[in-house]
Amino acid sequence: MNYLMSMSNLLAGVLPDDTVARARMIVYFVLIVCMAVAAIAAIVLVLLQPGNSQGIDALGGSSETFYGKNKGKSIEAKLKLWTIICLAVLTVLSVVFFILQIDAIWGAA
DSSP, rough: OOHHHHHHHHHHTTSSSSHHHHHHHHHHHHHHHHHHHHHHHHHHHHHSSSSSTTTTTHHHHHOHHHHHHHHHHHHHHHHHHHHHHHHHHHHHHHHHHHHOOGGGGOOOO
C-alpha cells in the first residue's frame, strides 16, 4: 500500500526529500513506462501478424507463386522477430524492476 501511495505521489509531482528515495521512484517510473511501451508494441505486433491457417484456400487447393510465398514470409519473419525482441525487452525490464524492489540494493536495511 505504501508503494502505491509513493507512486501516486510521484505521478502527482510530489517527490520525497531523500535523494535515494527520489532516485528510486524515478527509476521505478521509467521502468514502468518502458515496460508499458514494450507491452503495447508486442500487442500491436502480434495483432499485425497473419494467422497460420490458410482459411478457405486450403479447401480449393489454390496454388501460390514462389515469389508471393517468400514475400509474405519475409514480412512475417520481420514481425515475428520484432515481437520476440519486444517480449525479451519486456521480460528483462520486469526482472530488473522486481530485483530493484529489494531494499538492500538501495541501501535501506
